[in-house]
Amino acid sequence: xxxxxxxxxxxxxxxxxxxxxxxxxxxxxxxxxxxxxxxxxxxxxxxxxxxxxxxxxxxxxxxxxxxxxxxxxxxxxxxxxxxxxxxxxxxxxxxxxxxxxxxxxxxxxxxxxx
Amino acid sequence: xxxxxxxxxxxxxxxxxxxxxxxxxxxxxxxxxxxxxxxxxxxxxxxxxxxxxxxxxxxxxxxxxxxxxxxxxxxxxxxxxxxxxxxxxxxxxxxxxxxxxxxxxxxxxxxxxx
Numbered sequence: 189x190x191x192x193x194x195x196x197x198x199x200x201x202x203x204x205x206x207x208x209x210x211x212x213x214x215x216x217x218x219x220x221x222x223x224x225x226x227x228x229x230x231x232x233x234x235x236x237x238x239x240x241x242x243x244x245x246x247x248x249x250x251x252x253x254x255x256x257x258x259x260x261x262x263x264x265x266x267x268x269x270x271x272x273x274x275x276x277x278x279x280x281x282x283x284x285x286x287x288x289x290x291x292x293x294x295x296x297x298x299x300x301x302x
Numbered sequence: 303x304x305x306x307x308x309x310x311x312x313x314x315x316x317x318x319x320x321x322x323x324x325x326x327x328x329x330x331x332x333x334x335x336x337x338x339x340x341x342x343x344x345x346x347x348x349x350x351x352x353x354x355x356x357x358x359x360x361x362x363x364x365x366x367x368x369x370x371x372x373x374x375x376x377x378x379x380x381x382x383x384x385x386x387x388x389x390x391x392x393x394x395x396x397x398x399x400x401x402x403x404x405x406x407x408x409x410x411x412x413x414x415x416x
Contacts, residue, residue, distance in 0.1 A: 233392070
């Protein structure tokens with residue numbers, strides 16, 4: 189069975205703090221894709237990153253970084269020096285080869301306080 | 303242009319009404335999606351169109367009827383809805399090729415069924 193777990197329902201941090209959002213996935217497939225999306229209050233989901241199962245390199249994009257570890261089936265997302273504009277719901281998603289369907293986690297609501 | 307537009311932004315309808323949601327993209331994407339999202343839940347896939355043909359119907363009740371008139375437009379026709387159908391309806395598009403392509407989402411239509 190395929191599953192994505194985001195155990196943190198809601199996180200509150202003070203501006204400029206670093207914060208890590210956890211994502212743990214389950215699949216028996218050897219080829220799969222992992223995504224992170226941000227959903228601000230305006231509603232649209234904004235694509236942040238895609239990673240395929242054969243690429244375990246960590247990635248940094250500005251204040252955002254991602255740590256993919258196949259050994260622990262985790263794809264965690266860190267925001268450095270958080271800002272109020274980072275307040276949103278963040279979804280981790282798993283997609284398998286041969287399907288259009290995402291398996292979403294339940295999302296983590298991040299509140300960054302000024 | 304990396305935008306997916308959706309109209310209307312808000313819709314209130316009675317259970318006997320017929321209404322339509324509209325989605326448009328000009329990114330040349332040939333896969334388009336409808337999702338339903340209830341409050342504090344992840345999006346749930348409803349339909350996928352690939353090259354203007356219905357590719358996936360996630361066992362959605364027939365009171366929801368999708369239509370893809372051309373490669374840029376996606377409609378969702380609504381008829382005899384129930385109050386539990388009240389939700390945010392999100393449209394998305396991507397390059398075809400299934401799982402590895404990121405999806406671009408519109409801001410959604412917030413539907414209330416009275």
